[in-house]
Amino acid sequence: MLRRAAAISVHLVGPFWGRKAGASLTRCLHQTLTMAKQLPARRLDGIDHNPWVEFIKLSNEYDVVNLGQGFPDFSPPDFAVKAFQQATSGDFMLNQYTMAFGYPPLTKLLASFFGKLLGQELDPFKNVLVTVGAYGALFTAFQALVDKGDEVIIIEPAFDCYEPMTLMAGGRPVFVSLKPNPAPKGQLDTSSDWQLDPTELASKFTSRTKALVLNTPNNPLGKVFSKAELELVAGLCQQHDTVCIADEVYQWLVYDGHQHVSIASLPGMWGRTLTIGSAGKSFSATGWKVGWVLGPDNIMKHLRTVHQNSVFHCPTQAQAAVAQCFEQEQQHFGQPSSYFLQFPQAMQLNRDHMIHSLQSGLVAIPVSIFFSRPHQKDFDHYLRFCFVKDEATLQAMDERLQKWKAELQP
Numbered sequence: 001m002l003r004r005a006a007a008i009s010v011h012l013v014g015p016f017w018g019r020k021a022g023a024s025l026t027r028c029l030h031q032t033l034t035m036a037k038q039l040p041a042r043r044l045d046g047i048d049h050n051p052w053v054e055f056i057k058l059s060n061e062y063d064v065v066n067l068g069q070g071f072p073d074f075s076p077p078d079f080a081v082k083a084f085q086q087a088t089s090g091d092f093m094l095n096q097y098t099m100a101f102g103y104p105p106l107t108k109l110l111a112s113f114f115g116k117l118l119g120q121e122l123d124p125f126k127n128v129l130v131t132v133g134a135y136g137a138l139f140t141a142f143q144a145l146v147d148k149g150d151e152v153i154i155i156e157p158a159f160d161c162y163e164p165m166t167l168m169a170g171g172r173p174v175f176v177s178l179k180p181n182p183a184p185k186g187q188l189d190t191s192s193d194w195q196l197d198p199t200e201l202a203s204k205f206t207s208r209t210k211a212l213v214l215n216t217p218n219n220p221l222g223k224v225f226s227k228a229e230l231e232l233v234a235g236l237c238q239q240h241d242t243v244c245i246a247d248e249v250y251q252w253l254v255y256d257g258h259q260h261v262s263i264a265s266l267p268g269m270w271g272r273t274l275t276i277g278s279a280g281k282s283f284s285a286t287g288w289k290v291g292w293v294l295g296p297d298n299i300m301k302h303l304r305t306v307h308q309n310s311v312f313h314c315p316t317q318a319q320a321a322v323a324q325c326f327e328q329e330q331q332h333f334g335q336p337s338s339y340f341l342q343f344p345q346a347m348q349l350n351r352d353h354m355i356h357s358l359q360s361g362l363v364a365i366p367v368s369i370f371f372s373r374p375h376q377k378d379f380d381h382y383l384r385f386c387f388v389k390d391e392a393t394l395q396a397m398d399e400r401l402q403k404w405k406a407e408l409q410p
Contacts, residue, residue: 047164074390076285077339083324084288087317094317100308102130102292103319109326110292113333118265118275118294126297129304130314134249134278134291139165140310141245141274141293144302146171150210155196156372159219159247163372175372176204178223188355191223192258198232205240212237214263215247217254224258227266234266243299244269249278249291252340253388255348264294271296274303279322284343284388288318353394 075081087094101107107130111122122128131137138161146152148170154162156177166173178194214233216225225233237244244263251260264273274295280286293303332338 043168043170047167051160071286072284072388072390073393074284076283077343079328079339080283080285080321080325083328084285084317084321086324087320091320094320096316097313098316098319100313101125101304102128102314103316103323106130106319106323106326109323109330110294113326113330114275114277114294118262118270120264120270122294123297127294127300129293129300129307130319131291131293131307132311132314133280133289134247134276135161136289136311136314137276137291137293138162138245138247140303140306141276142166142169142171143310144306145169145243145299146210149208151206151208152210153201153204153212153242154372155212155214155218156375157218157220158213159215162213171210172208173372174204174209175375176201177375178218178221190256191218191221194218194221194223196229196232201232202236205236205242209240209242211243211245213245213247216263217250217260219250222250222253222255224254224260225263227261230261230263230266234263234269237272238268242272244273246273246275248275249281251277252282253344253347255344255351272299274299279318279325282340283322283325288321290314290318290322347388350389350394354397 098104099107102110102124104124107124107128110128110130111124115122120127129137129140131140142152142165146166146169150169150171151174152162152166152171153174153176154166156175158175163173176196178196180189181193181195183189183193212233214225214230216230217223218225233244236242246263248260248262251262254260262275264270264275274293277292277294279288279290279292293300295303329339333340335341
């Protein structure tokens, strides 16, 4: 054994003989030993695949009409573009840090605007946290609240980040599925046909349940949970002392007379709900990456701890632009001139256009990717389309469909 060890030593040292061999050999051995260790943290096990990364790569490689990815391919409203231009070319101090938990003019506007909707007096410094998009808000919430062994109930189909974020925090995802009821004969299926089974939902709560994730309007379905459905969820959260993480980034995109209700506005729910929103979805500016969390201080203080020890601070100029957008919207909210009213009206026309066209057939994002693996096979015949697109994109869709239709005809 000694002779063998000596031979290995000579083999390693040989190339450095006559040079500063000691230091070089130390570096070589250190690198060898370091790389022999398991490099990725175990919390990354099983979550390295992301369908959106793969989808974007494929959509860039091929000549396709991108109806899968949920971003507008048109300009934000003029007032938003102007706000961003002013933020980048006006006050030079907007190039510097602002308050860690949010640009004060923005947190004050968010507290005022959403406080009225939630029926709460919101403190802009205790009840509001500005994050790097709603994605950052979700990640901060999971890291702050979910511990090893905690269970998180996820209503599926669900946006694909909820499961890996739960796993990264050490939690265990528990899935409950919305199930479609058949539409009356001669009528199209709608997202309202997808319902929770109250008994099944109740069975998912245990002594280990820490949180429930509620996404309304739902991505990918577009389902707007009714007040009765929200009251069911609220009652179970209160009964089992569970936090509700309410992802409400699409709250303005409601159609056909439906109304969005924030679960935090229901009796007894403000004190156990985190309400997450997105400027990107609200003002058609997803690249700004400004999101927020609203909630009671006794929960929010833990999110602030994660935030100050991770991103610490979000870009000041983007926050200043969003503040101007909310200032504009606050002046028009509830009136025909409100962007939050005009935008869904315009998108409903796009939706109806797409429904008419897709009766001819098109392939986009399979809804099965929004389900946990055991349930994917039950929903692999559904597809998700994004109609928040420019008229030119919808026309390109029509042309592609007509071409395929002609090719399929004998």
